[in-house]
Amino acid sequence: MDINVTLFGEMLTFAVLVWVVAKYIWPPLMQVIQERQEKIALGLEAAARGQHELKLTQENITKQLRQAKLDAAKVLDLANQQANNFLEEVKVSAQLERSKMLVQAKLDLEQEVHKAKEELQKQTVDLVITATEKILQQKVDEVAQGKLIDKLISSI
Amino acid sequence: MTDILHPSGADYIQHHLRYYRLDLRTFTIGDGGGFWTLNLDTLIISIITGALFLGVLYFVVRNLNSERPGKLQAFIELVVESVQQIVTEIFHGKSALIAPLALTIFSCIFLLSLFDLVPVDLLPRMVFSLFNIEHFRVVATDDANLTFALSLSVFLLIIFYNFKSKGPRNLTKEIFSEPFGIWFFPFNFIFRVIEEVVKPLSLSLRLFGNMFAGELVFFLIATMPWWLQWTAGGIWSVFHVLIISIQAFIFMMLTIIYLSMAQQSDH
Numbered sequence: 001m002d003i004n005v006t007l008f009g010e011m012l013t014f015a016v017l018v019w020v021v022a023k024y025i026w027p028p029l030m031q032v033i034q035e036r037q038e039k040i041a042l043g044l045e046a047a048a049r050g051q052h053e054l055k056l057t058q059e060n061i062t063k064q065l066r067q068a069k070l071d072a073a074k075v076l077d078l079a080n081q082q083a084n085n086f087l088e089e090v091k092v093s094a095q096l097e098r099s100k101m102l103v104q105a106k107l108d109l110e111q112e113v114h115k116a117k118e119e120l121q122k123q124t125v126d127l128v129i130t131a132t133e134k135i136l137q138q139k140v141d142e143v144a145q146g147k148l149i150d151k152l153i154s155s156i
Numbered sequence: 157m158t159d160i161l162h163p164s165g166a167d168y169i170q171h172h173l174r175y176y177r178l179d180l181r182t183f184t185i186g187d188g189g190g191f192w193t194l195n196l197d198t199l200i201i202s203i204i205t206g207a208l209f210l211g212v213l214y215f216v217v218r219n220l221n222s223e224r225p226g227k228l229q230a231f232i233e234l235v236v237e238s239v240q241q242i243v244t245e246i247f248h249g250k251s252a253l254i255a256p257l258a259l260t261i262f263s264c265i266f267l268l269s270l271f272d273l274v275p276v277d278l279l280p281r282m283v284f285s286l287f288n289i290e291h292f293r294v295v296a297t298d299d300a301n302l303t304f305a306l307s308l309s310v311f312l313l314i315i316f317y318n319f320k321s322k323g324p325r326n327l328t329k330e331i332f333s334e335p336f337g338i339w340f341f342p343f344n345f346i347f348r349v350i351e352e353v354v355k356p357l358s359l360s361l362r363l364f365g366n367m368f369a370g371e372l373v374f375f376l377i378a379t380m381p382w383w384l385q386w387t388a389g390g391i392w393s394v395f396h397v398l399i400i401s402i403q404a405f406i407f408m409m410l411t412i413i414y415l416s417m418a419q420q421s422d423h
Contacts (some may be wrong), residue, residue, distance in 0.1 A: 003301060005180060006195040010202060017264065018207045018309075022256035025213045029236050032229075035222045066279055081238030 127152070169375045172276065174291040183380070197292045198299040205267050205296070229374070242409070247416045249321070254415060257313070258408045261306065265404040268296040269367055272400065273393055276374050298367035300360065307360035310411050317418040349418065355414050359407060366403050370396050 131152055175188055176197040187193070216229050225233065236259060243255040271279070271294045279294040296302050318327055331348045332341040370392075377388045 003304060004191050004193040006193070006198055006301035007301065007305050007308070009194060009199050010302045013199070013203055014260070014264070014305055014309050017210065018253070018257050018260045020210055021213070021260045022253055023417060025210070025217055026236075026252070026259075029233065029241065032220045032222045032225075032234055032301075033237055033240075040223070069251065140261040143300050146420045 168337070169372070171291070172280070172293070172375050174293075176292045177287055195293075195299055195301055197294070198296045198302055201271065201370065202264070202268060202296045202302060209263055209267060221373055222269065223293040235263075237401065239408070243412055246409075246412045249416075249419045251419075253313075254412060258412055261310075261411055262404045262408040265297055265306070265407055266276050268302070271295045272298075272367065272370055272374065273394060276378050277370075292407060295367060295371050297363060300364045303360035303364040303367075306354070306363075306407070307356035310414065311352075311356040311361060312409055313419045314352065315416050317415055321419045355358060355410075359410055363403055363407055366399055 134148055134152075161233065174187075175195045176185070178185060178194040178196050179188060179234065180192040180194060212228075213232065216232050219226075239259045239262065240255050243258055247254050280292045283289050283292040293299065295411070323328065332338065332344050334344060335347070336344055373392055374389070374396075377385055377392060380388065
């Protein structure tokens with residue numbers, strides 16, 4: 001361990017090394033490192049923001065979905081109600097129609113019966129009248145009378 | 157085992173502990189120059205390593221890519237970022253010098269000490285066969301000249317930061333009046349001087365001691381029979397990697413802490 005001029009030689013070497021590193025090596029390296037750090041920080045921030053937005057969107061979607069379901073149920077309810085109402089209306093009107101038709105039919109029937117009765121009456125009267133006329137005109141002819149009566153009977 | 161690179165036993169270790177020296181007074185290779193001697197091996201190894209270190213960093217800096225960094229760039233960024241983080245945590249002041257200084261200290265000590273893990277005879281033998289140089293020590297960090305060069309540079313920076321942050325007046329006042337008050341100024345002064353001088357001494361001697369001892373153990377292992385060397389050598393190598401990293405880290409941390417202390421006004 002003897003100290004000699006090498007000491008100063010080494011000090012000079014060391015000084016040059018430090019100077020070069022401080023002047024030419026350190027600044028660009030630190031700059032690159034800082035750039036990358038900033039980039040990473042920005043990236044992380046963007047990722048956090050994206051996640052936040054995703055969460056918001058998901059919440060929004062769930063909300064909208066729930067609302068849509070509610071709306072659909074409402075629409076369905078309304079449709080059901082309308083259908084029911086319509087059915088009810090139709091039923092009522094059909095019943096009304098039926099009863100109307102029934103009454104009409106009864107009326108028609110009665111009229112028909114009445115008409116038939118009248119016709120029958122008229123025909124009977126006519127017949128009687130005709131028969132009476134015939135009987136009155138052909139009193140003499142017994143045979144003819146008998147034939148006539150047979151004819152009448154068969155024509156009734 | 158008795159050729160020039162392989163003397164036996166204690167001679168072997170003695171041989172490996174000799175530097176490749178240049179006598180500056182006569183410009184001849186060899187010891188005996190006293191203070192005016194250059195340890196050429198330490199200088200050459202550290203300059204080459206420093207140049208490689210700068211070259212790799214420069215290559216990376218030239219091809220910087222902030223979008224998709226390569227593996228080397230990612231690794232260097234990792235180191236640089238951790239050093240920067242340590243400095244920001246400890247050093248409360250603005251200085252563009254501290255972090256590069258810390259990185260350089262750490263990397264240089266680590267890289268230079270790594271030569272310890274190269275088999276002890278490999279590089280000296282290569283140097284001998286290529287350049288016919290008899291003594292060549294490859295581990296620069298176990299040359300006290302290098303460790304003291306580092307710690308004295310740090311010491312100069314400590315003085316510089318003391319003056320820069322406090323100014324001559326406040327600094328003089330602080331030296332003479334703390335910690336015991338102005339009436340004990342001789343004691344305060346002596347305390348302060350001891351405190352400051354101990355810093356570079358402990359820095360360099362710690363590193364030197366660790367590395368020297370580590371290399372010595374490798375020399376001892378190399379004198380064992382060849383079929384036994386791998387056991388102790390393997391274990392010691394693994395252990396020594398740990399020591400190297402820790403020593404480099406300690407040197408760096410203490411440098412940052414000392415400079416931070418020098419820079420803070422309330423001592």
